[in-house]
Amino acid sequence: MKIVAFGEIMLRLSPPQHQTLTQATTLDCQFGGSELNVLSTLGQLGYPVSLVSAIPDNDLGHMAESFLFAHQIGQDQVLKKGERLGIYYYQKGFSLRTSRVLYDRKYSAFYESKLSDYDVEAICQDMSWLHISGITVALNPEIYQIALELMTQAKARGIPISFDLNYRESLWESFEQARQSLSKLVALADVCIGLEPLSLLMDDGQDLKDSLGLTRPYRDREILLEVLREMAERYQLKTIAFTEREIGATNEYILKAYLYDGQEQKLHETDREAIQVLDRVGTGDAFTAGIIYGLLENSSPQQTLEIAMASFKFKHTIEGDINIVTKKDIEQLMNKGAQDIKR
Numbered sequence: 140m141k142i143v144a145f146g147e148i149m150l151r152l153s154p155p156q157h158q159t160l161t162q163a164t165t166l167d168c169q170f171g172g173s174e175l176n177v178l179s180t181l182g183q184l185g186y187p188v189s190l191v192s193a194i195p196d197n198d199l200g201h202m203a204e205s206f207l208f209a210h211q212i213g214q215d216q217v218l219k220k221g222e223r224l225g226i227y228y229y230q231k232g233f234s235l236r237t238s239r240v241l242y243d244r245k246y247s248a249f250y251e252s253k254l255s256d257y258d259v260e261a262i263c264q265d266m267s268w269l270h271i272s273g274i275t276v277a278l279n280p281e282i283y284q285i286a287l288e289l290m291t292q293a294k295a296r297g298i299p300i301s302f303d304l305n306y307r308e309s310l311w312e313s314f315e316q317a318r319q320s321l322s323k324l325v326a327l328a329d330v331c332i333g334l335e336p337l338s339l340l341m342d343d344g345q346d347l348k349d350s351l352g353l354t355r356p357y358r359d360r361e362i363l364l365e366v367l368r369e370m371a372e373r374y375q376l377k378t379i380a381f382t383e384r385e386i387g388a389t390n391e392y393i394l395k396a397y398l399y400d401g402q403e404q405k406l407h408e409t410d411r412e413a414i415q416v417l418d419r420v421g422t423g424d425a426f427t428a429g430i431i432y433g434l435l436e437n438s439s440p441q442q443t444l445e446i447a448m449a450s451f452k453f454k455h456t457i458e459g460d461i462n463i464v465t466k467k468d469i470e471q472l473m474n475k476g477a478q479d480i481k482r
Contacts, residue, residue: 140186140187140267140268140435141186141187141188141189141213141265141266141267141268142178142181142186142187142188142189142266142267142268142270142431142435143188143189143190143191143216143262143265143266143267143268143269143270144174144175144177144178144188144189144190144191144269144270144271145174145190145191145192145269145270145271145275145285145286145289146172146173146174146175146190146191146192146249146271146272146274146275147172147174147175147192147193147225147244147247147249147250147275147278148170148171148172148175148190148192148194148203148206148207148224148225148249149170149171149172149175149224149225149226149227149244150168150169150170150199150202150203150224150225150226150227151168151169151170151171151226151227151228151229151420151459151460152166152167152168152226152227152228152229153166153167153169153228153229153230153231154166154167154230154231155167157231157232157233158230159230160228160230160241166228169459169460169461170202170203170206170460170461171227171420171421171459171460171461172225172460173272173274173275173303173305173423173424174190174270174271174272174275174424175190175212175460175461176421176424176425176428176460176461176462177270177303177424177427177428177431178190178210178212178270178428179210179212179428179461179462180424180425180428180429180432180450180461180462180464181428181431181432182210182211182212183210183462183463183464183465184428184432184464184465184466184469185466186432186435187213188211188212188213189212189213189214189215189216189265189266190207190212190213190214190216190217191216191217191257191262191289192216192217192218192249193217193218193219193220193221193247193248193249193251193252193256194217194218194219194224194248194249195219195220195221195222195223195224195248196219196220197222199223199224200219200224200248203224204217210461215265216257216258216261216262218248218252218256218257219248220248220251220252220256221246221247221248221251221252222248223246223247223248223250224247224248225242225243225244225247225249225250226242226243226244226247227240227241227242227243227244228240228241228243229420231418233390234390238419238420240309242309242310244278249278249282250278250279250282252281252282252285253281253285254281254284254285254288257285257289259288259289259292260292262289263289263292263293263296263298266293266298267298267299268298268299268300268301268431268435269289269290269293269298269299269300269301270300270301270302270303270427270431271286271289271290271300271301271302271303271324272302272303272304272305273302273303273304273305273306273307273317273321273324273336274305274307274310276320276321276324277307277310277311277317277320278310283320286324287323287324287327290302290324290327290328291327293327294327299329299330299434300327300328300329300330301328301329301330301331301332301427301430301431302321302324302325302327302328302330302331302332303332303333303423303424303427304321304325304331304332304333304334304335304336304337305332305333305423306333306335306336314336315336317336318335318336318337318338318346319338321336321337322337322338322374325337325374325376326374326375328374328376329376329377329378330376330377330378330379330380330430330431330434331370331374331376331378331379331380332379332380332381332423332426332427332430333381334348334353334366334370334379334381335348337370337374339366339369339370339373347365347366347369348366351365351366353366355383356383356385356395357383357397360406363397363406364406367379367399367406368404370399371399371401371404372401375401376401377400377401377402378398378399378400378401378430378434378440379398379399379401380396380397380398380399380426380427380430380444380447381396381397382394382395382396382397382423382426382451383395383396383397390415390416391413391414391415391416392413392414392416392419392455393411393412393413394411394412394413394414394448394451394452394455395408395409395410395411395412396408396409396426396444396447396448396451397409397444398430398440398441398443398444398447400440403440405440407440407441407444408444409444409445409448412448412452414452414455414456415455415456416455416456417455417456417457417458418454418455418457418458418459419455420459420460421454421459421460421461421462422451422454422455423451424454424460424462425450425451425453425454425462425464426447426448426450426451426454427447428447428450428462429443429446429447429448429449429450429451429469430443430444430446430447432446432447432450433446433447445473446469446473449468449469449472449473450462450464450469452472453468453469453472
């Protein structure tokens with residue numbers, strides 16, 4: 140059993156102590172990336188994981204290799220090429236000041252990689268699960284084609300595929316472009332994380348979600364269920380999972396999560412829970428990892444959702460992109476264990 144993901148490993152640079160980029164004189168250095176974050180959590184939970192990516196053969200690339208090794212992420216399909224590692228700058232918000240992300244990913248080793256660089260046949264032969272996100276495929280048309288080919292080949296072999304819609308406005312020309320592009324990939328997936336951007340065009344030319352007025356928080360269950368039923372039927376999805384956050388002008392978030400079982404046509408939910416937030420980057424990836432883990436463990440849909448919710452909540456308390464979590468941490472949260480010091 141090996142879980143494989145296609146995505147970029149990026150260097151995250153952040154001003155310390157909630158400073159803005161304009162006032163900072165130093166930057167903290169970490170590694171991150173949506174698929175990388177998912178693999179890291181799954182690796183910590185005991186599954187063999189491997190990344191399909193590209194890094195430069197220089198000191199930055201060697202730093203990335205050391206990080207992958209430390210987190211037990213396989214590097215057999217990590218290419219050495221180019222001169223740049225993708226970078227993103229993360230300016231952490233506080234109270235009413237929102238967080239901001241500035242991408243510097245053009246012309247990185249991964250950005251410039253081509254379909255011909257990867258041995259898709261060899262990747263698929265050593266793969267039991269494939270995961271890709273909408274952030275990765277938004278980079279450029281060539282990366283999109285690599286993802287499409289990997290998903291097509293995995294689908295033909297009956298390998299389960301999870302796809303996280305993971306919309307980032309700055310990476311697309313428009314929301315409609317994202318809907319059209321991502322819908323083609325979701326049609327190959329078994330598990331979809333998120334509801335947008337995804338096309339559900341009806342006979343009148345309107346998208347069902349727009350026509351029904353679906354918005355977060357999802358208070359109207361009838362509207363939500365109609366959308367989920369249509370998504371599952373149209374895209375032949377076995378599982379649809381998603382979260383919602385209600386954010387105030389403090390560092391407290393109200394979190395809730397959902398899982399729709401496409402076979403039973405049943406919606407599962409968690410309770411709404413309040414949590415103080417240390418770092419919200421990578422929290423959605425932690426949720427995704429929890430969903431994949433629960434499905435691989437053959438847990439019930441509700442149990443799978445509770446596992447994902449525990450991973451999701453826990454990541455809000457961890458600095459950096461990577462969720463430093465164990466099975467015991469998740470079990471404690473699921474059992475509503477005491478928060479006193481463990482001695």
